[in-house]
Amino acid sequence: xxxxxxxxxxxxxxxxxxxxxxxxxxxxxxxxxxxxxxxxxxxxxxxxxxxxxxxxxxxxxxxxxxxxxxxxxxxxxxxxxxxxxxxxxxxxxxxxxxxxxxxxxxxxxxxxxxxxxxxxxxxxxxxxxxxxxxxxxxxxxxxxxxxxxxxxxxxxxxxxxxxxxxxxxxxxxxxxxxxxxxxxxxxxxxxxxxxxxxxxxxxxxxxxxxxxxxxxxxxxxxxxxxxxxxxxxxxxxxxxxxxxxxxxxxxxxxxxxxxxxxxxxxxxxxxxxxxxxxxxxxxxxxxxxxxxxxxxxxxxxxxxxxxxxxxxxxxxxxxxxxxxxxxxxxxxxxxxxxxxxxxxxxxxxxxxxxxxxxxxxxxxxxxxxxxxxxxxxxxxxxxxxxxxxxxxxxxxxxxxxxxxxxxxx
Amino acid sequence: xxxxxxxxxxxxxxxxxxxxxxxxxxxxxxxxxxxxxxxxxxxxxxxxxxxxxxxxxxxxxxxxxxxxxxxxxxxxxxxxxxxxxxxxxxxxxxxxxxxxxxxxxx
Numbered sequence: 227x228x229x230x231x232x233x234x235x236x237x238x239x240x241x242x243x244x245x246x247x248x249x250x251x252x253x254x255x256x257x258x259x260x261x262x263x264x265x266x267x268x269x270x271x272x273x274x275x276x277x278x279x280x281x282x283x284x285x286x287x288x289x290x291x292x293x294x295x296x297x298x299x300x301x302x303x304x305x306x307x308x309x310x311x312x313x314x315x316x317x318x319x320x321x322x323x324x325x326x327x328x329x330x331x332x333x334x335x336x337x338x339x340x341x342x343x344x345x346x347x348x349x350x351x352x353x354x355x356x357x358x359x360x361x362x363x364x365x366x367x368x369x370x371x372x373x374x375x376x377x378x379x380x381x382x383x384x385x386x387x388x389x390x391x392x393x394x395x396x397x398x399x400x401x402x403x404x405x406x407x408x409x410x411x412x413x414x415x416x417x418x419x420x421x422x423x424x425x426x427x428x429x430x431x432x433x434x435x436x437x438x439x440x441x442x443x444x445x446x447x448x449x450x451x452x453x454x455x456x457x458x459x460x461x462x463x464x465x466x467x468x469x470x471x472x473x474x475x476x477x478x479x480x481x482x483x484x485x486x487x488x489x490x491x492x493x494x495x496x497x498x499x500x501x502x503x504x505x506x507x508x509x510x511x512x513x514x515x516x517x518x519x520x521x522x523x524x525x526x527x528x529x530x531x532x533x534x535x536x537x538x539x540x541x542x543x544x545x546x547x548x549x550x551x552x553x554x555x556x557x558x559x560x561x562x563x564x565x566x567x568x569x570x571x572x573x574x575x576x577x578x579x580x581x582x583x584x585x586x587x588x589x590x591x592x593x594x595x596x597x598x599x600x601x602x603x604x605x606x607x608x609x610x611x612x613x614x615x616x617x618x619x620x621x622x623x624x625x626x627x628x629x630x631x632x633x634x635x
Numbered sequence: 636x637x638x639x640x641x642x643x644x645x646x647x648x649x650x651x652x653x654x655x656x657x658x659x660x661x662x663x664x665x666x667x668x669x670x671x672x673x674x675x676x677x678x679x680x681x682x683x684x685x686x687x688x689x690x691x692x693x694x695x696x697x698x699x700x701x702x703x704x705x706x707x708x709x710x711x712x713x714x715x716x717x718x719x720x721x722x723x724x725x726x727x728x729x730x731x732x733x734x735x736x737x738x739x740x741x
Contacts, residue, residue, distance in 0.1 A: 246667055249667070250667060250669070269676040269677075271675075271676060271678065272676075289664065289676070290664060290665050291665060294665050294666065294667070298667065521674065521675065521676065522674050522681075525672075525674055526674075547681070549675060549678065549680040549681075551678065556679075556680065556702065558680055598702075600682075600702060600705040600706045600709065601705050601706075601708060601709055604682060604706065604709030604710075605709055628709075629708075629709075
């Protein structure tokens with residue numbers, strides 16, 4: 227009998243972990259990872275931080291060195307794009323014309339940046355930030371004293387703003403909504419991040435829509451709907467991502483915002499799993515269909531998907547969590563705050579740089595944003611996953627230890 | 636290269652060469668040792684790389700930062716020799732280091 231083959235499409239956090247987990251779960255056959263970038267799976271979070279600043283190099287970003295894939299016999303094919311899937315004949319068709327047969331398939335195709343179709347968006351000096359290559363293209367424009375305009379006040383935009391400010395650039399953040407981080411946090415958090423950025427010397431301007439980029443050879447100005455304009459030597463656009471679901475939908479797999487997976491991370495085809503940013507799943511904590519963009523989700527789903535492909539299914543029921551480092555702020559987020567009906571603050575976001583915001587729904591904690599407050603984050607995770615009712619006054623009182631809010635083990 | 640010994644919760648012993656300058660966490664991830672999850676990739680954000688440092692080595696490792704100490708207080712079954720392995724930098728002086736991995740990450 228010929229050797230069985232599992233192909234993993236995508237070589238980032240999810241794809242890399244999925245391949246390794248397949249081996250750990252006992253997959254005996256061939257494992258082939260196909261990635262369209264030219265790098266082995268690498269840590270993306272440092273891209274907007276220590277990799278942008280030059281402190282970290284490509285080899286520091288790699289999740290595992292090349293030798294480790296060789297050691298466990300995982301083949302990695304880089305710089306290759308998959309054009310199509312043929313589920314009937316169980317083939318992966320590469321854009322270069324080659325086809326490769328699979329027995330099992332895993333889709334870890336990730337997401338790509340949402341682009342702005344605006345005049346001048348193709349000028350030199352206008353960039354997005356998603357990949358190593360993006361940051362390498364940005365770096366020549368990073369110079370102390372020069373002007374950077376960040377379009378988008380989400381996490382990527384704010385992290386990038388913080389790093390460029392620390393390098394000594396003049397930084398302006400332009401956000402179309404009335405406040406930064408509006409999609410993911412309470413107004414109190416937005417006001418806090420606004421304050422810190424202005425204390426650090428970055429201008430954060432909200433409620434302003436960008437409508438053009440101009441310049442002769444390279445960008446030198448960003449124009450806005452309200453007629454205002456900002457000088458720019460460098461523009462970085464961070465306005466969200468789009469899941470890469472085209473391969474799946476063209477192959478007739480169920481797609482609903484992301485590639486739909488069940489609690490074992492299997493798609494509507496029993497031989498195809500999927501993991502990471504490209505998927506959507508029914509989340510048991512929040513009782514709704516969700517697509518998550520996070521390292522945690524990529525890694526956890528990859529492990530669950532690998533188990534299912536090895537016929538040892540596990541359930542995916544991890545609590546989503548995220549983090550964001552800006553200046554001296556470590557923000558740790560557990561859970562999803564949408565649909566909260568009450569906010570409990572522990573510490574004062576109006577002064578200083580340490581507090582936590584607990585999001586409650588019907589008296590239960592559903593999410594926490596913890597700024598320089600790891601205990602609030604760690605114990606907050608437990609409050610969320612145990613779905614406990616909490617005493618709001620105790621939760622709001624920093625003198626009452628978080629530990630005491632949990633029932634004794 | 637310094638050798639680090641990882642003892643899993645089930646008693647499995649892995650002696651692994653770890654590049655100086657990288658972390659005890661990275662050594663485990665590189666060698667696919669179960670028991671160190673390292674969700675955050677080493678940014679001291681998740682406490683899924685908790686380990687117990689063998690008593691003989693505790694004093695030879697620079698002490699934990701306030702952030703790490705705070706995180707360690709919240710892990711399951713913290714002990715005096717608990718550390719986050721992403722925060723332990725491997726050096727030639729740590730050749731022979733022994734760490735034990737907790738049940739909660741098993």
